[in-house]
Amino acid sequence: MDSGRSGDSTVITMPESKSTGKGKAPAVVLTTSKAAPPPPGRWKKGVAIFDFVLRLGAIGAALGATAAMGTTDQTLPFVTQFFQFQAEYDDFPVFVFFVIANAITSAYLVLSLPVAIVCIIRPHAAGPRLLLLICDTVITGLTIGAAAAAASIVYLAHYGNPSANWLAICQQYGDFCKGTSGAVVGSFIAAFILMCLIMLSGIALGRN
Incomplete structure (x- = not known):
């Protein structure tokens, strides 16, 4: 035999x-x-597609936060001889920084879409993925910093600080506080999506 x-x-x-x-x-x-065996790189292509979809969601969140904060203002219905009671986002330097930071985040995410498409077409290419990982990390730090700073001002607007004799203003400026609070939430959502993008890039590079 x-x-x-x-x-x-x-x-x-x-x-x-x-x-x-x-x-x-x-x-x-x-x-x-x-x-x-399954074709090599198929799972990386799936990761790249999911990355692209998440970027679209982050763009919506960052743009929404920018627009919500940038258009937030409220004028009280009563005035005096010398004062008109009005609150606008540019009355607070922290909110101005918030708008600029989230606008930068939105612009970056839009510009990163072509690189994300390259990662879909060439899922094994490490260069574009590494570039996205580095840039995403920097933008995430900027977005979290802006959101955290704005959140501290929104907290003071809602609750004040009795120790420093800072009064809460949200009882008078309710619409203003709602707009700023929504903008902060949108910015934190964008930051969370960016952190997910960083993890996806790390996974893709770790198994390269």
């Missing part, structure tokens, strides 16, 4: 029988085959 192995197939040939039977004993061929 001779056995040979070629690739994923095993062939076993039975020798001819010497008995006084009619004809010859047929050769017995046993073939075993393995399931074809």
Whole structure:
């Protein structure tokens, strides 16, 4: 009995029988085959597509936060001879920084879309993925810093600080506080999506 192995197939040939039977004993061929492995890089392409979709969501969140804060203002219905009670975002330097930072985040995310498309087309390319990882990390720090700074001012607007005799203003400027609070929430959502993008890039590079 001779056995040979070629690739994923095993062939076993039975020798001819010497008995006084009619004809010859047929050769017995046993073939075993393995399931074809999935094409390499398919999961990386899926990660790249998910990355692209997340970037679209982050753009919406960052743009929404920028627009909400940049258009927030409220004027109270009563005035005095010398004062008109009005609150605008540019009355607070922290809110101005918030608008600028989230506008930069939005612009960066839009500009990163072509690089994300390259990662979809060439999922094994490490250069574009590394570039996104570095830039995403920098932008995430900027977005979190702006959101945290604005959140501290929004907190003071809602609750004040009795120790420093800072009064809460949200009882008078309710619409202004709602607008700024919504903008801060949108910015934190954008920051969270950016952190997810960083993790995706790390996973893709770690298995490169």
